[in-house]
Amino acid sequence: MRISAIEHDFIGVGFGPSNLAIAVAIEEQIQHGKKALDYCCIEKKPAFIWHGSMLLEGSDMQISFLKDLATLRDPTSRFTFINYLHEKGRLREFINLKSFFPSRIEYNDYLRWAASHFDHRCRYGEEVVDIEPVKEGGKVTRLQVHSLDASGRAHTRLARNVVFGIGGVPSIPEAFDGVRDDRVFHAAYYLERIEALVQRNATPRRIAVIGGGQSGAEIFMDLVSRFSDVEVTLITRGKALMPSDDSPFVNEIFSPEFTDLIYHQPEELRRATLEKYRSTNYSVVDLDLIEKIYMLLYQQQVSGNKRHALLPGRDVSEVRLGSSGVELALCKRDSSETEPIQFDAVVMATGYRRDDHKRLLGSLESYIDGYDVERDYRLRTKGDFLPKIYLQGCCEDSHGLSDTLLSVLAVRSVEILESLRDDRILLNKQNKSIQQNTGGQRCCPVEKLSPAFRVAI
Numbered sequence: 252m253r254i255s256a257i258e259h260d261f262i263g264v265g266f267g268p269s270n271l272a273i274a275v276a277i278e279e280q281i282q283h284g285k286k287a288l289d290y291c292c293i294e295k296k297p298a299f300i301w302h303g304s305m306l307l308e309g310s311d312m313q314i315s316f317l318k319d320l321a322t323l324r325d326p327t328s329r330f331t332f333i334n335y336l337h338e339k340g341r342l343r344e345f346i347n348l349k350s351f352f353p354s355r356i357e358y359n360d361y362l363r364w365a366a367s368h369f370d371h372r373c374r375y376g377e378e379v380v381d382i383e384p385v386k387e388g389g390k391v392t393r394l395q396v397h398s399l400d401a402s403g404r405a406h407t408r409l410a411r412n413v414v415f416g417i418g419g420v421p422s423i424p425e426a427f428d429g430v431r432d433d434r435v436f437h438a439a440y441y442l443e444r445i446e447a448l449v450q451r452n453a454t455p456r457r458i459a460v461i462g463g464g465q466s467g468a469e470i471f472m473d474l475v476s477r478f479s480d481v482e483v484t485l486i487t488r489g490k491a492l493m494p495s496d497d498s499p500f501v502n503e504i505f506s507p508e509f510t511d512l513i514y515h516q517p518e519e520l521r522r523a524t525l526e527k528y529r530s531t532n533y534s535v536v537d538l539d540l541i542e543k544i545y546m547l548l549y550q551q552q553v554s555g556n557k558r559h560a561l562l563p564g565r566d567v568s569e570v571r572l573g574s575s576g577v578e579l580a581l582c583k584r585d586s587s588e589t590e591p592i593q594f595d596a597v598v599m600a601t602g603y604r605r606d607d608h609k610r611l612l613g614s615l616e617s618y619i620d621g622y623d624v625e626r627d628y629r630l631r632t633k634g635d636f637l638p639k640i641y642l643q644g645c646c647e648d649s650h651g652l653s654d655t656l657l658s659v660l661a662v663r664s665v666e667i668l669e670s671l672r673d674d675r676i677l678l679n680k681q682n683k684s685i686q687q688n689t690g691g692q693r694c695c696p697v698e699k700l701s702p703a704f705r706v707a708i
């Protein structure tokens with residue numbers, strides 16, 4: 252086991268866009284004269300990549316490039332998407348595209364370019380497996396962060412605080428519980444698994460894609476264009492593929508100011524607001540992609556060659572693995588009628604769970620006061636626990652739908668840093684005044700939302 256003697260101001264768990272945004276914000280704060288922070292981030296992937304298994308040809312960003320790592324906070328930052336284009340010598344050509352929505356492949360390149368400035372801060376290829384308390388004088392003053400590298404070697408680092416940015420873990424439908432088979436995989440592994448099947452000369456002929464959201468629709472179209480002779484079936488619970496709402500008033504829910512508004516709403520109203528706007532992000536598909544799928548299925552009617560299919564309104568009720576394929580029992584949601592269909596491969600585009608931090612914080616459970624976070628994303632902990640633990644990407648219930656997305660990164664990163672730097676919070680925490688010191692710092696956000704939107708919610 253390797254134990255580092257360095258005591259970091261904080262350790263970032265994961266190095267995706269969330270903790271990258273924090274690294275960028277620290278760099279800028281130092282440029283503006285703030286004290287440097289000693290930190291490192293631990294990332295289980297061997298190098299920076301943003302949802303690498305879904306970097307599909309033709310897939311575009313679902314938010315404007317102006318919601319990059321810095322622009323909303325400081326458009327003059329060197330870490331903006333525009334400066335990335337400038338440094339890569341593509342700014343003029345990008346302008347000619349007349350688009351706010353770069354391809355995901357280009358956006359990954361932007362994020363990787365930004366991340367390359369912090370290689371000395373990130374330990375790639377190590378997975379955080381546990382976080383333990385270090386006690387002094389009856390109080391927990393520091394944390395031991397344990398990780399394992401690819402060869403199974405254990406590492407331990409010491410930190411005064413921890414910032415989570417671990418994203419989600421694949422959500423697997425109940426019917427697939429316990430199914431372990433190369434032919435059945437989640438969208439999070441799509442490209443690597445489909446390419447591995449092809450390399451093994453095991454190109455599937457009949458492929459099912461489960462899920463009526465953006466990833467399911469993208470994978471369906473990718474398979475259709477990747478292979479000339481496969482049959483692809485898209486299976487969805489909903490009756491129809493629904494379009495995502497990215498109209499301008501609705502889009503205001505993703506603005507950083509909205510976080511204050513939703514956080515301070517009474518719980519019932521907050522839940523209703525989240526429910527009302529779910530169709531901006533969940534189980535919905537970009538309209539242009541829906542139109543492409545519709546056109547494809549229509550053309551099949553014209554030609555009479557009905558290779559690909561959409562099976563809406565169905566649940567997978569059972570999975571049977573056999574030597575000749577994977578049999579899915581598909582249950583019609585409105586009649587409960589069940590039909591078995593055989594496939595050679597099944598892709599689950601069934602979303603992500605956002606609870607893995609609880610597993611990693613298991614050793615600290617007795618110090619954690621529920622899993623709610625304060626406005627500054629800090630986990631509520633008990634009085635004898637001094638380290639601050641921040642959560643990103645799993646605070647949708649309290650901070651709104653933008654929490655799992657890229658929209659608020661430029662602003663959230665600084666909110667977390669301000670709180671991290673503020674030692675008074677440790678003292679104030681004991682007399683319960685943390686909310687005034689953190690959430691209360693940002694003022695009158697609602698007024699920044701458009702009047703029409705304020706009326707609408």
Ligand SMILES: Cc1cc2nc3c(=O)[nH]c(=O)nc-3n(C[C@H](O)[C@H](O)[C@H](O)COP(=O)(O)OP(=O)(O)OC[C@H]3O[C@@H](n4cnc5c(N)ncnc54)[C@H](O)[C@@H]3O)c2cc1C
Nearest residue numbers: 265267268269294295305312313378379417418644656657
């Ligand atoms: C295919 C796809 C497309 C998307 N497109 C958009 C979009 O266009 N716009 C938008 O706003 N959002 C989009 N999203 C949402 C997405 O959540 C955000 O874009 C963004 O990735 C969130 O960043 P993050 O750092 O919080 O999480 P992630 O990007 O998931 O990064 C978390 C990192 O933590 C690492 N990690 C996890 N556990 C550990 C551990 N125990 N130890 C060490 N490292 C660990 C992971 O390897 C990963 O690199 C998309 C999501 C997907 C899946």
